[in-house]
Amino acid sequence: MDKAHIKYTLSWATLTLMIIILIFVMTMFGIIGPYGMTTIVLIGINLIAAVGLNLVIGMSGQFSLGHAGFMAIGAYATALIVTSVPTIFGFIISLFVGAILSGIVALIVGIPTLRLRGDYLAIATLGVSEIIRILIMNFKITRGPAGIFAIPAFVNWQVVFGLGVLSIIIVVNLVRSPTGRAIIAVRDNEIAAESLGINTTKYKVIAFVLGAILAAIAGGLRASFIQSVSPQDFTFMQSITILIIVVLGGIGSISGTVLTAVALGILDVVLQNFGSLRMVVYAVVLIIVMLFRPQGLLGRSEFSLKKMLFDSGGDHDKGRSKDA
Amino acid sequence: MIIQQLINGMILGSVYALLALGYTMVYGIIKLINFAHGDIYMLGAYFGYFFLRVLHLNFFIALIFSMAICAVLGMLIEFIAYRPLRHSPRIAVLISALGVSFLLENGMSYLFGSDKRSFPQAIKTIQYHFGSLQISNIQIIIITTAIILMILLNIIVKKTKMGRAMRAVSADEEAAILMGINVNRTISFTFAIGSALAAAGGMLIGLYYNNIDPLMGMTPGIKAFVAAVLGGIGIIPGAALGGWLIGILETMTQAVGLSNYKDAVVYAILIIILLLKPTGILGKNKREKV
Numbered sequence: 001m002d003k004a005h006i007k008y009t010l011s012w013a014t015l016t017l018m019i020i021i022l023i024f025v026m027t028m029f030g031i032i033g034p035y036g037m038t039t040i041v042l043i044g045i046n047l048i049a050a051v052g053l054n055l056v057i058g059m060s061g062q063f064s065l066g067h068a069g070f071m072a073i074g075a076y077a078t079a080l081i082v083t084s085v086p087t088i089f090g091f092i093i094s095l096f097v098g099a100i101l102s103g104i105v106a107l108i109v110g111i112p113t114l115r116l117r118g119d120y121l122a123i124a125t126l127g128v129s130e131i132i133r134i135l136i137m138n139f140k141i142t143r144g145p146a147g148i149f150a151i152p153a154f155v156n157w158q159v160v161f162g163l164g165v166l167s168i169i170i171v172v173n174l175v176r177s178p179t180g181r182a183i184i185a186v187r188d189n190e191i192a193a194e195s196l197g198i199n200t201t202k203y204k205v206i207a208f209v210l211g212a213i214l215a216a217i218a219g220g221l222r223a224s225f226i227q228s229v230s231p232q233d234f235t236f237m238q239s240i241t242i243l244i245i246v247v248l249g250g251i252g253s254i255s256g257t258v259l260t261a262v263a264l265g266i267l268d269v270v271l272q273n274f275g276s277l278r279m280v281v282y283a284v285v286l287i288i289v290m291l292f293r294p295q296g297l298l299g300r301s302e303f304s305l306k307k308m309l310f311d312s313g314g315d316h317d318k319g320r321s322k323d324a
Numbered sequence: 325m326i327i328q329q330l331i332n333g334m335i336l337g338s339v340y341a342l343l344a345l346g347y348t349m350v351y352g353i354i355k356l357i358n359f360a361h362g363d364i365y366m367l368g369a370y371f372g373y374f375f376l377r378v379l380h381l382n383f384f385i386a387l388i389f390s391m392a393i394c395a396v397l398g399m400l401i402e403f404i405a406y407r408p409l410r411h412s413p414r415i416a417v418l419i420s421a422l423g424v425s426f427l428l429e430n431g432m433s434y435l436f437g438s439d440k441r442s443f444p445q446a447i448k449t450i451q452y453h454f455g456s457l458q459i460s461n462i463q464i465i466i467i468t469t470a471i472i473l474m475i476l477l478n479i480i481v482k483k484t485k486m487g488r489a490m491r492a493v494s495a496d497e498e499a500a501i502l503m504g505i506n507v508n509r510t511i512s513f514t515f516a517i518g519s520a521l522a523a524a525g526g527m528l529i530g531l532y533y534n535n536i537d538p539l540m541g542m543t544p545g546i547k548a549f550v551a552a553v554l555g556g557i558g559i560i561p562g563a564a565l566g567g568w569l570i571g572i573l574e575t576m577t578q579a580v581g582l583s584n585y586k587d588a589v590v591y592a593i594l595i596i597i598l599l600l601k602p603t604g605i606l607g608k609n610k611r612e613k614v
Contacts, residue, residue, distance in 0.1 A: 057415075063415070116598055116602050123549065123594070124598050126546070128595065130588070130591050134588040236546065279426060279430035280434055283424070283427035283430060286423035291408050294413060294416035295412070
């Protein structure tokens with residue numbers, strides 16, 4: 001690790017710490033009430049799911065419409081385990097179980113379907129997600145369409161914040177590893193990547209499985225935070241909600257995803273004032289943003305502290321900003 | 325019994341087919357999954373409701389008016405929300421289509437309430453019995469209207485100048501421009517036809533199920549898209565075939581007592597077909613070029 005890199009990492013850590021302190025102070029002075037707290041936690045949960053989806057759509061270029069199904073697996077794993085083992089230990093185990101289960105399902109589904117291209121993959125993943133939801137709705141153990149209530153709450157904003165930061169670190173580091181470079185190569189030109197000896201299916205599956213794991217963790221957090229789950233929470237619309245965060249932020253831009261998750265969370269609070277017009281305004285905002293900024297807020301580029309703070313030292317970032 | 329279920333499946337499938345045709349034409353020409361298509365179907369039903377309940381028109385005249393209005397709306401949506409994004413990443417157009425879909429669903433809920441409305445019974449139901457088979461005049465109307473519209477569509481696409489332009493643009497947009505085809509007008513026309521067919525589907529289903537609501541387009545919209553993919557997206561006879569297959573499959577699963585799983589069966593079949601033949605039942609495999 002060279003010196004500039006340490007400085008750069010430290011400045012990100014400082015920024016994270018500042019946000020944590022800001023939230024603490026604002027809760028202490030009552031600027032963030034219980035409602036604001038709920039908003040923050042839900043933003044964090046959406047963010048984790050969206051970072052996972054951005055890995056699939058943005059980094060590996062595979063268009064998945066099935067994120068809600070993987071969230072459902074995580075949510076039900078947590079709901080079922082925590083209701084029978086209502087301890088923090090049970091909660092942690094349940095997150096792991098959900099993540100592993102979701103990863104296995106993604107692996108089984110991904111190996112055959114990821115050979116499909118573009119919209120065919122989208123529709124196949126949508127189908128998988130709906131099948132998962134319909135199975136949950138009909139199984140006895142998941143208690144049918146009514147879902148599961150009174151799930152013990154183990155989630156507060158610190159947990160979500162911590163896991164959110166962790167998932168961002170994992171994805172960003174993955175993207176900069178040889179595996180991540182291979183994933184990006186597959187996105188940019190599958191045939192060229194293949195001709196360089198990259199096993200394209202393998203790297204697509206890695207991204208897909210990791211995305212599914214992050215979705216399951218988001219689902220588990222959500223189940224324990226909201227304290228109830230039902231199949232209705234994980235319809236096609238849930239996949240779309242996450243997809244919108246990814247696309248508005250800029251496909252392939254993790255910082256864009258983070259900014260959009262926060263912005264949409266705040267927009268949602270503002271729109272509460274519109275009452276029943278809320279969704280109409282939301283729809284109009286969505287269309288207008290797309291018309292004027294089709295590449296998303298940040299496009300493919302990342303919000304970079306390096307560029308802002310130490311502009312002179314940013315050589316190896318130049319290549320990245322060019323293709324943005 | 326099986327023949328009865330087949331007939332019921334064909335009726336439902338006709339409506340899916342009408343919707344799937346719009347999906348497949350739009351996809352064939354601009355490679356867009358038009359998520360707002362199911363909502364045009366809903367609008368068609370609402371216009372039909374208005375013409376029948378308020379203006380007391382004849383059902384078929386109301387059908388034609390509703391189709392005409394939705395055709396114009398479809399062109400308008402394309403002009404405002406899709407055309408400026410013609411050269412943007414495809415996912416941007418997709419999100420724009422989702423925005424239009426939300427706008428139509430929530431706008432209609434806001435204006436007319438989200439409750440179910442009972443669709444006027446413009447045509448009295450008469451049941452006919454053939455041995456053990458039972459079929460109503462409404463079912464006959466649905467299937468004949470759907471077939472007539474499909475034949476008309478086929479004539480438009482195969483025999484008219486506009487139809488030839490549509491096929492040309494979907495085969496190769498740039499070559500079509502070089503041949504002097506007005507691409508924008510052709511795409512508008514495609515949206516107009518697709519939307520008119522969706523509107524007809526909406527009105528027919530209103531007549532069949534007797535009720536309509538602002539979210540009625542969501543599930544049939546997705547299923548019709550599945551139908552289009554199943555038949556081979558971009559291929560017009562494929563959409564009709566896919567629609568009927570999905571309709572029959574759905575009623576058959578219900579008939580064997582798996583009605584809770586009917587959608588799961590539809591999706592499972594879709595995934596299997598995609599894996600075996602990704603281009604759909606009638607699709608041709610295209611060689612990949614570097």
